[in-house]
Amino acid sequence: MAALTPSLYYRPQSFSSSLLSPLSHHSPLARSARSLSAARCSPARLLHRHLHVQSLEPLSQSPTIVYKSTRKLFKLAPSGSRPYSQATGRLSLISRHLEQHQQTSYPRINTPYTIELDSLSASTDDIPYVPPAAPAHLTRTPSQIQKRQLSTSSAAKMSSQPPHPSLLIPGPIEITDEVSQAMSHYAQSHVGQPFVNTFGETLTLLRDLFQTTNPASQPFVLAGSGTLGWDLVAANLVEPGEDVLVLHSGYFADSFADCLATYGAKPTQLKAPIGDRPQLPEIEAALKEKKYKALTVTHVDTSTGVLSQIQPLSDLIRRVSPETLLIVDGVCSVGGEEIHFDKMSIDVCLTASQKAIGCPPGLSIVMVSEKAMNVFKSRKSNPGSYYASFKNWTPIMQNYEAKKPSYFATPPTQLVQALNTSLKQILSQPLDARFAQHRKVSEYVKSKVTSLGLKQLATDPANAANTMTAIYLPEGLTPPEILPKLMSRGVVFAGGLHREIAARYIRFGHMGISSMDESRGEIDKALEALKEGLAEVESAKSK
Numbered sequence: 001m002a003a004l005t006p007s008l009y010y011r012p013q014s015f016s017s018s019l020l021s022p023l024s025h026h027s028p029l030a031r032s033a034r035s036l037s038a039a040r041c042s043p044a045r046l047l048h049r050h051l052h053v054q055s056l057e058p059l060s061q062s063p064t065i066v067y068k069s070t071r072k073l074f075k076l077a078p079s080g081s082r083p084y085s086q087a088t089g090r091l092s093l094i095s096r097h098l099e100q101h102q103q104t105s106y107p108r109i110n111t112p113y114t115i116e117l118d119s120l121s122a123s124t125d126d127i128p129y130v131p132p133a134a135p136a137h138l139t140r141t142p143s144q145i146q147k148r149q150l151s152t153s154s155a156a157k158m159s160s161q162p163p164h165p166s167l168l169i170p171g172p173i174e175i176t177d178e179v180s181q182a183m184s185h186y187a188q189s190h191v192g193q194p195f196v197n198t199f200g201e202t203l204t205l206l207r208d209l210f211q212t213t214n215p216a217s218q219p220f221v222l223a224g225s226g227t228l229g230w231d232l233v234a235a236n237l238v239e240p241g242e243d244v245l246v247l248h249s250g251y252f253a254d255s256f257a258d259c260l261a262t263y264g265a266k267p268t269q270l271k272a273p274i275g276d277r278p279q280l281p282e283i284e285a286a287l288k289e290k291k292y293k294a295l296t297v298t299h300v301d302t303s304t305g306v307l308s309q310i311q312p313l314s315d316l317i318r319r320v321s322p323e324t325l326l327i328v329d330g331v332c333s334v335g336g337e338e339i340h341f342d343k344m345s346i347d348v349c350l351t352a353s354q355k356a357i358g359c360p361p362g363l364s365i366v367m368v369s370e371k372a373m374n375v376f377k378s379r380k381s382n383p384g385s386y387y388a389s390f391k392n393w394t395p396i397m398q399n400y401e402a403k404k405p406s407y408f409a410t411p412p413t414q415l416v417q418a419l420n421t422s423l424k425q426i427l428s429q430p431l432d433a434r435f436a437q438h439r440k441v442s443e444y445v446k447s448k449v450t451s452l453g454l455k456q457l458a459t460d461p462a463n464a465a466n467t468m469t470a471i472y473l474p475e476g477l478t479p480p481e482i483l484p485k486l487m488s489r490g491v492v493f494a495g496g497l498h499r500e501i502a503a504r505y506i507r508f509g510h511m512g513i514s515s516m517d518e519s520r521g522e523i524d525k526a527l528e529a530l531k532e533g534l535a536e537v538e539s540a541k542s543k
Contacts, residue, residue, distance in 0.1 A: 229350025240264030250301030305470030485533030
């Protein structure tokens with residue numbers, strides 16, 4: 001039998017410790033292993049002494065040996081009177097190291113919102129491991145946990161995340177405990193069937209989030225930020241020399257235009273005053289003046305907090321220039337503002353994981369219509385990018401959604417797990433209810449901001465985003481003066497981003513879990529911090 005190695009996990013006889021202990025070079029079991037020949041003690045007997053295991057047999061002959069029982073997986077005989085220890089549940093972590101050949105049921109070792117775990121199996125006479133019964137408060141189902149009504153204090157206490165200031169910027173945003181836990185998913189092969197199943201399911205869930213039922217629409221999920229979505233559009237759907245009309249409602253229209261020009265397109269910007277958006281009559285005039293391959297619009301420009309209306313714009317394009325592609329930059333809107341991909345005749349909607357979808361940064365998410373995919377297939381020149389090429393990614397995404405392993409570039413497996421978890425949480429209720437809640441919170445925030453005597457960049461309530469609010473500071477006050485006051489009260493806002501007025505305003509992001517779960521109390525906490533912070537700064541200035 002192979003020698004015991006330092007990577008083997010063992011369980012002390014006492015349940016006083018709450019963690020599995022790695023077998024170190026100086027542990028009692030390691031010292032015992034080194035003296036096997038002198039003690040004439042077999043490894044199985046030695047393990048039995050420390051683990052109370054019955055009828056052990058090795059799973060493999062690799063240098064690191066993991067043992068299982070033919071009766072029960074690591075059956076323990078705990079000493080002492082405690083009927084349950086939190087360490088007991090952690091024994092299921094061992095199951096991820098097992099190599100078996102038939103499917104069986106083991107306790108989940110992952111967030112309750114992800115797909116079934118890797119298929120684990122045992123011989124036909126094996127009995128699945130069942131941990132001792134836990135106290136009632138540790139055995140609630142995910143649905144019971146979701147339905148609990150928590151006070152702000154109890155919600156904070158029960159979070160698995162360390163205490164931290166409330167992140168209320170226009171992205172990244174706060175994430176749920178389940179999404180945070182999904183990010184700690186154990187390492188998986190990106191072409192192994194368990195991950196392929198998760199990724200495929202995630203792509204299908206994105207169809208539901210974007211509200212498209214056309215099987216010819218194509219979702220893409222790539223490692224990258226929202227900006228990568230611009231490259232996907234510019235590299236695949238616009239050829240050098242073609243004209244693109246860019247509707248300008250803030251900083252991100254400038255950036256999108258720069259990206260298009262980088263790939264050889266000819267962008268024309270239709271600009272509006274700060275806090276406003278281009279109006280339909282001037283858009284119609286521009287479309288009649290010249291043939292545009294595409295029209296881009298930032299649904300929510302986070303530099304100004306301006307919301308553009310998609311349905312009227314779509315109706316105008318279909319009436320005046322039906323061949324023009326409608327490209328929606330939904331980085332700060334998808335998951336918080338109404339997006340009906342099919343109903344609104346959107347050709348491309350691009351977003352990112354870290355905004356209203358409620359995941360950590362790192363995923364560029366794009367939905368492409370059948371019409372846009374046909375435009376790509378008929379292009380005369382090769383795509384302008386290798387990594388961002390639809391030619392390279394389309395078969396990969398299609399295979400993943402069909403639950404078939406495929407490879408072009410390695411996806412970030414933990415981020416995909418987190419996205420899968422977040423999408424299931426978002427889609428656990430009707431999207432209309434989610435949009436309504438974001439509108440409700442937005443109206444509440446904006447009314448409180450107005451009551452403080454503050455103005456917003458969005459000049460018309462119809463132009464104001466529901467996922468964020470851009471707030472002008474009082475005359476003579478700058479972001480570096482107020483933001484530290486908010487931080488000292490446990491709240492993080494963002495400074496200004498628009499080049500012309502960056503020193504005059506701050507930005508308050510209210511999307512995702514911070515808006516959906518009122519029991520967290522983060523919105524009221526932020527408004528109170530803003531009120532107190534302004535008073536403190538103005539008091540100091542008056543002295």
